Amino acid sequence: MVGYLSSILGYAEKCDSYLIFSGETALGNSVRIVLYFLGLAYCFIGLSAITARFFQSMENVVKHSREVVVIDPVTKAEIITHEKVWNYTIADISLLAFGTSFPQISLATIDAIRNLGNLYAGGLGPGTLVGSAAFDLFPIHAVCVVIPKAGELKKIADLGVWIVELFWSFWAYIWLYIILEVWTPNVITLLEALLTVLQYGLLLIHAYAQDKRWPYISLPIARDERPEDWVPEEIPRQKSLETVECSEITHFNEENRDTVDIFSIHSENSRDTYVRVPQTDDAENSGKFMETELEDTCLLTIWRQQFVDALTVCNFFQQVESQKSKKMDNIYTRIAKIFWQLLLLPWRFMFAFVPPCHIAHGWISFICSLIFISGIAYIVTKITDLISCVTGINAYVIAFTALAGGTSWPDLVASKIAAERQKTADSAIANITCSNSVNIYVGIGVPWLIDTLYNFIAYREPLRIQNAGGLSFSLIVFFATSVGCISVLVLRRIVFGAELGGPRLWAWITCAFFMLLWVIFVVLSSLKVSGFI
Numbered sequence: 001m002v003g004y005l006s007s008i009l010g011y012a013e014k015c016d017s018y019l020i021f022s023g024e025t026a027l028g029n030s031v032r033i034v035l036y037f038l039g040l041a042y043c044f045i046g047l048s049a050i051t052a053r054f055f056q057s058m059e060n061v062v063k064h065s066r067e068v069v070v071i072d073p074v075t076k077a078e079i080i081t082h083e084k085v086w087n088y089t090i091a092d093i094s095l096l097a098f099g100t101s102f103p104q105i106s107l108a109t110i111d112a113i114r115n116l117g118n119l120y121a122g123g124l125g126p127g128t129l130v131g132s133a134a135f136d137l138f139p140i141h142a143v144c145v146v147i148p149k150a151g152e153l154k155k156i157a158d159l160g161v162w163i164v165e166l167f168w169s170f171w172a173y174i175w176l177y178i179i180l181e182v183w184t185p186n187v188i189t190l191l192e193a194l195l196t197v198l199q200y201g202l203l204l205i206h207a208y209a210q211d212k213r214w215p216y217i218s219l220p221i222a223r224d225e226r227p228e229d230w231v232p233e234e235i236p237r238q239k240s241l242e243t244v245e246c247s248e249i250t251h252f253n254e255e256n257r258d259t260v261d262i263f264s265i266h267s268e269n270s271r272d273t274y275v276r277v278p279q280t281d282d283a284e285n286s287g288k289f290m291e292t293e294l295e296d297t298c299l300l301t302i303w304r305q306q307f308v309d310a311l312t313v314c315n316f317f318q319q320v321e322s323q324k325s326k327k328m329d330n331i332y333t334r335i336a337k338i339f340w341q342l343l344l345l346p347w348r349f350m351f352a353f354v355p356p357c358h359i360a361h362g363w364i365s366f367i368c369s370l371i372f373i374s375g376i377a378y379i380v381t382k383i384t385d386l387i388s389c390v391t392g393i394n395a396y397v398i399a400f401t402a403l404a405g406g407t408s409w410p411d412l413v414a415s416k417i418a419a420e421r422q423k424t425a426d427s428a429i430a431n432i433t434c435s436n437s438v439n440i441y442v443g444i445g446v447p448w449l450i451d452t453l454y455n456f457i458a459y460r461e462p463l464r465i466q467n468a469g470g471l472s473f474s475l476i477v478f479f480a481t482s483v484g485c486i487s488v489l490v491l492r493r494i495v496f497g498a499e500l501g502g503p504r505l506w507a508w509i510t511c512a513f514f515m516l517l518w519v520i521f522v523v524l525s526s527l528k529v530s531g532f533i
Contacts, residue, residue, distance in 0.1 A: 015389035044406035051410040054369035060362025089211040097434035103407035105443040106377040112447030129439040131400025138518035142511040147419040148501030155498035157424040160221035172440035186468040196445035310348035470529040481517040
């Protein structure tokens, strides 16, 4: 115990690794610990900033609609219907859950690539993903329960889809324990890694079947009728490109919007219908040319404005002054706001290079955002290695505590927004269960598939898990505590009629219980990895 505590306090053996320059090794361990933790926190700020841009691009992706032409049998006029391409449930499980979990997925994938040629898998990725699952299930549920106003109830409307998602979430961790301890103990084969990834496809198919109520596959559970205002009225949008002037385009500043409407895919108004008015070929071609030219000009204006907003710190404070908030009269509050904006300035300028999300339905911005997230994740892995080297703390402990919490911040933001804005609890809770499934099937499955495939080709050897015992123990603790969490949600459904909100006192008691479960998971897992259990 003394040796372990002394390593935490900075008395570990001298670490010769460094991040930027070799002079770092001349600094004391305590100084390096502080600097590296500050660097890790700054990377998490960057992840939050680029995730906001990622959500905006994802919003455009999921709002993509296809044109359906129907001939009216009476008038012979063409009736044009625009229907959304993405199914609600599939968008939740794929784009939303994958997007919020991508920091953990990219970190685990980078860790796997760094370990190519090593017969032992790195523990940084799996540790982060299991810790992230615990953070998603306990602290995020704790936040969502108390978000609704006092007395307001928000329940899951499509209980059948949630049960399917919950089943695959629980099965993911049971499956992980089976391949770690039962099927091939302490070893991951190519077949096991491949089956892990393929189960993500089965999750998508099963959830879609439940959403569409396919016979023999879906559960016979009726979907509650959703109110027309299932998603509250959105922030006023820009005018169409045909009627707007480029000078009227709102500045592309994340702080100018209260939230990014990543849940607008659930809008009941998912279909727009109109009758096409016949036009001459010349008029139609001329209109298309003018529309394309105007669109290109406006997109360039928006992209230029991104850089202007990124470098203009004063915009934020002008808005604050216009609100005439008494709280802003405090000079210390103003200084704190200015300091925060200066911290964000480098990240905002860097992310201004991401193309506007209006291009190609948001796909280019979507991909560029993922590239930036991967770059930050790579820096995070390097800093984590240095923290482990300098302090002597097991990297696995850092992974499922600091890394799990930092990389799960997008999950927390997404579920919080859903709990605030939506009339039901579907997306707020679905994001949690789906993210946990994605963490295992994709976040752990893909890196292990990369390593096992390389080892099979190069050495004809399976992939060995260096800390399989610690990982398996964490899975057992997580499974036991998660049963308690889900049981409370079911009990709230029976007693209050909803999973989120309700009487304020009981909401806070539920919140405290969920946080207690998370503390139990972190403490027991840390003690096991450190050798005290």
